[in-house]
Amino acid sequence: MAEEGGDEAEDRQEAPSARRLEKAREDGQVAHSRELSGFAALLLAVLAAGIALPSLGRDLLRALRGILERGHELSPDQAAEVLLPSALVLLPVLAAAALGAVATTLLQTRGLVSAKGLAPQLSRLSPLAGLKRLLGSEGLIELLKTLLKVALVGAAIWHAAGTPELLEAVMHQPAAALLATIAEQGLRLVAATLAAFALLAGADLFLVHFRHLRRLRMSRQDMKEEAKDAEGDPHVKAKQKAIRQRQARQRMMAAVPKAAVIITNPTHYAVALGYEEGTSAAPKILAKGADEVAARIREKAKEAGVPLVSNPPLARALFKLDLDTEIPAEHYQAVAEIIAFIWRARSRPPA
Numbered sequence: 001m002a003e004e005g006g007d008e009a010e011d012r013q014e015a016p017s018a019r020r021l022e023k024a025r026e027d028g029q030v031a032h033s034r035e036l037s038g039f040a041a042l043l044l045a046v047l048a049a050g051i052a053l054p055s056l057g058r059d060l061l062r063a064l065r066g067i068l069e070r071g072h073e074l075s076p077d078q079a080a081e082v083l084l085p086s087a088l089v090l091l092p093v094l095a096a097a098a099l100g101a102v103a104t105t106l107l108q109t110r111g112l113v114s115a116k117g118l119a120p121q122l123s124r125l126s127p128l129a130g131l132k133r134l135l136g137s138e139g140l141i142e143l144l145k146t147l148l149k150v151a152l153v154g155a156a157i158w159h160a161a162g163t164p165e166l167l168e169a170v171m172h173q174p175a176a177a178l179l180a181t182i183a184e185q186g187l188r189l190v191a192a193t194l195a196a197f198a199l200l201a202g203a204d205l206f207l208v209h210f211r212h213l214r215r216l217r218m219s220r221q222d223m224k225e226e227a228k229d230a231e232g233d234p235h236v237k238a239k240q241k242a243i244r245q246r247q248a249r250q251r252m253m254a255a256v257p258k259a260a261v262i263i264t265n266p267t268h269y270a271v272a273l274g275y276e277e278g279t280s281a282a283p284k285i286l287a288k289g290a291d292e293v294a295a296r297i298r299e300k301a302k303e304a305g306v307p308l309v310s311n312p313p314l315a316r317a318l319f320k321l322d323l324d325t326e327i328p329a330e331h332y333q334a335v336a337e338i339i340a341f342i343w344r345a346r347s348r349p350p351a
């Protein structure tokens with residue numbers, strides 16, 4: 001089994017296609033960095049605490065002072081009522097942390113909410129499968145990430161905490177200066193922790209996307225089967241047909257300035273005929289259209305100086321023919337008279 005899995009992994013060297021990525025997304029498989037969500041939750045919690053604590057913190061301190069001064073007089077219910085402001089202090093902080101985690105998750109998944117990952121899988125209940133996950137590459141990567149997180153955050157905290165001499169000097173400061181020093185060191189500690197978590201989040205985001213794309217890599221056989229399935233997909237066929245029609249219309253409109261004459265209905269149909277004396281056996285249908293397309297053909301012809309001739313019966317008859325085909329013999333005389341008239345008009349000197 002291991003050898004088969006190894007061979008399969010070696011065969012899957014092609015980057016995942018857009019269809020494979022979309023199918024994986026439908027199955028709930030998207031790149032999601034938990035470290036980035038954790039960093040966003042911590043960042044918003046710190047910002048909310050910085051905004052809410054100065055005002056609500058004073059109420060909490062007054063409540064705690066009242067409990068300490070009259071603790072022997074208060075019943076448990078009264079003490080709970082006095083401590084109610086503490087909940088108001090924590091509520092915006094917790095709400096901001098939850099908002100940061102949810103918003104970052106939705107941004108990473110582009111709004112995907114799927115319950116397929118919550119479906120029970122019997123393979124996860126197997127002790128052998130669980131042991132393989134713990135001892136495999138996935139478990140090793142998670143262990144290294146945890147150790148790196150502890151080391152990086154610990155180093156940031158140690159750097160922000162200062163030297164033992166600083167701590168000893170702080171202990172000999174007056175109360176007012178001590179509070180200011182504690183606040184300053186607290187801000188340094190928070191800033192260092194946020195910087196460490198930001199670095200971890202950036203590295204984890206890159207790693208998660210790399211592993212996600214690697215997990216979805218395809219083999220040559222996978223690509224062939226996907227192309228075969230795509231050919232039978234009606235949505236793909238409709239899209240390809242629309243692309244071909246658009247390209248054909250663009251080529252048709254580009255041929256209008258080369259036409260010898262435009263036969264019109266005059267409003268519903270327009271047929272562009274091309275003819276070169278001595279090189280063409282018969283006039284050829286270069287472009288045709290009805291309604292809006294006909295209006296565009298007439299506009300294009302006016303810009304290029306191609307003459308327009310109104311002949312409703314002939315225009316309706318020629319409109320039924322395919323593009324790039326020569327007109328049939330029954331229309332030779334009518335078309336020849338029109339082209340001859342145009343040539344005579346061009347060769348006639350201006351009045």
